[in-house]
Amino acid sequence: MEPQPTEARRYAAGMNDWIERDATRVWHGFTQMATFPLQEPVIVDRAEGRELIDNEGRRYFDAISSLWVTTLGHHVPDLDAALTDQLGKVAHTTLLGNGNRAVIELCEALARVVPLNDPHFLFASDGASAVEQALKCALQYWRNIGLEEKSGFLALRDAYHGDTIGALSLGDGFHSEHFDRLRFPVLRAAGYATPGWAEQACSMIASNAERLAAVVIEPLVQAAGGMQIARPDEVRMLAECCRENGVLLICDEVATGFGRTGSLFASRRCGIQPDLLVLGKGITGGYLPMSATVVSGRVYLAFMGEDLGPRTFYHGHSYGGNALAAAVATRHLELLVEWNVLANVEARSKELAQLLDERIAPLRAVTGVRLCGLLGGVELAPWISARAVCSEAVRRGVLLRSLGQVVPLVPPLTTTSEELERVVSVLEQAIAAVGENGADG
Numbered sequence: 274m275e276p277q278p279t280e281a282r283r284y285a286a287g288m289n290d291w292i293e294r295d296a297t298r299v300w301h302g303f304t305q306m307a308t309f310p311l312q313e314p315v316i317v318d319r320a321e322g323r324e325l326i327d328n329e330g331r332r333y334f335d336a337i338s339s340l341w342v343t344t345l346g347h348h349v350p351d352l353d354a355a356l357t358d359q360l361g362k363v364a365h366t367t368l369l370g371n372g373n374r375a376v377i378e379l380c381e382a383l384a385r386v387v388p389l390n391d392p393h394f395l396f397a398s399d400g401a402s403a404v405e406q407a408l409k410c411a412l413q414y415w416r417n418i419g420l421e422e423k424s425g426f427l428a429l430r431d432a433y434h435g436d437t438i439g440a441l442s443l444g445d446g447f448h449s450e451h452f453d454r455l456r457f458p459v460l461r462a463a464g465y466a467t468p469g470w471a472e473q474a475c476s477m478i479a480s481n482a483e484r485l486a487a488v489v490i491e492p493l494v495q496a497a498g499g500m501q502i503a504r505p506d507e508v509r510m511l512a513e514c515c516r517e518n519g520v521l522l523i524c525d526e527v528a529t530g531f532g533r534t535g536s537l538f539a540s541r542r543c544g545i546q547p548d549l550l551v552l553g554k555g556i557t558g559g560y561l562p563m564s565a566t567v568v569s570g571r572v573y574l575a576f577m578g579e580d581l582g583p584r585t586f587y588h589g590h591s592y593g594g595n596a597l598a599a600a601v602a603t604r605h606l607e608l609l610v611e612w613n614v615l616a617n618v619e620a621r622s623k624e625l626a627q628l629l630d631e632r633i634a635p636l637r638a639v640t641g642v643r644l645c646g647l648l649g650g651v652e653l654a655p656w657i658s659a660r661a662v663c664s665e666a667v668r669r670g671v672l673l674r675s676l677g678q679v680v681p682l683v684p685p686l687t688t689t690s691e692e693l694e695r696v697v698s699v700l701e702q703a704i705a706a707v708g709e710n711g712a713d714g
């Protein structure tokens with residue numbers, strides 16, 4: 274029999290009042306609500322550092338950085354202070370036609386570090402919205418310079434760029450077929466999991482250059498696509514191919530940006546300069562919803578024209594450039610440097626790689642281990658439930674959330690050696706516990 278929401282709620286009633294109240298009214302993203310209470314949900318009350326604390330005082334190490342957004346940890350005194358300082362001035366004012374000091378300061382700070390020539394910043398609130406902005410910018414760029422026929426996009430297999438319609442059109446998988454009638458067609462090249470993907474993409478770009486507006490990639494790591502990792506020289510080859518063929522390159526660094534892969538931006542690590550860069554997730558250290566589409570001076574200049582004229586970019590979000598988020602984002606950028614966070618990512622990444630190599634990769638249930646900086650995942654064999662493994666880990670105090678058959682490991686960038694040890698031990702125990710119970714947990 275199909276589980277009914279009411280039944281799930283009745284089950285929840287016996288265990289935890291907050292889970293029942295949650296299941297009664299909250300609709301969680303990417304979650305089957307009929308079975309939600311059975312999936313070991315953690316109802317967070319507060320957090321300290323890298324640990325979440327639930328309503329009953331239990332502690333969980335946040336090994337997914339709250340879906341890859343948290344960088345320095347939770348409840349960071351310096352970020353809290355930046356937020357309350359800004360709150361003492363103003364929380365939000367519109368960026369449509371008017372400015373805000375907090376936003377100007379953030380843009381100046383970002384301009385010094387993003388891998389683009391003469392960068393300009395257009396803000397939104399979610400990664401997906403910033404992807405939409407990038408698509409519209411790329412399309413109108415060609416229109417503004419009189420090459421309207423360049424209107425297509427090339428994206429990769431296993432790509433994930435968010436859940437709004439344009440982002441969903443670029444994406445591949447994640448049950449997006451439900452929305453096929455809304456999605457626009459894109460040229461699809463192989464993803465990072467396919468050897469020779471870059472050569473294949475390049476030949477598609479070369480033969481479709483006159484109708485391509487842009488190529489969209491997640492540089493270095495296809496994160497939601499199962500933590501598939503590319504070689505930097507392959508990404509560079511693709512970038513060069515875009516340049517040679519007069520096609521814009523959009524780098525979606527929503528997941529890889531702000532130190533996640535060990536450099537501030539993965540594009541830098543690959544030695545490339547995109548024409549458009551998409552930022553989100555870690556931009557505020559995981560504090561507030563903020564995203565940005567960054568465009569190079571060349572793209573930006575194509576939008577200059579007369580007041581109210583056709584070259585204007587007719588797009589803007591109500592909360593784009595929120596002052597609270599901007600103040601936190603600026604302080605966050607400083608802290609990444611002051612705390613030498615990139616060095617920690619490098620050192621912890623090596624340790625994590627070794628721990629996984631020694632204790633996880635040899636397990637019969639494990640078919641692959643992938644890691645780039647502190648962005649990684651453990652792929653499990655089809656016979657073991659990745660979902661059940663994550664539930665077992667949560668019971669042992671480490672918050673994990675499966676992604677198909679992959680268990681993503683995305684700890685905060687300030688994670689310590691001891692915490693990595695804890696994550697890997699718990700993962701090992703969780704795999705053993707589910708493995709003993711057989712195929713379904």
Ligand SMILES: *Cc1c(COP(=O)(O)O)cnc(C)c1O
Nearest residue numbers: 399400401433434435525527528
């Ligand atoms: C998460 C993600 C997005 C979407 O960001 P949202 O803030 O969830 O809309 C886009 N691109 C990549 C690469 C992502 O990982």
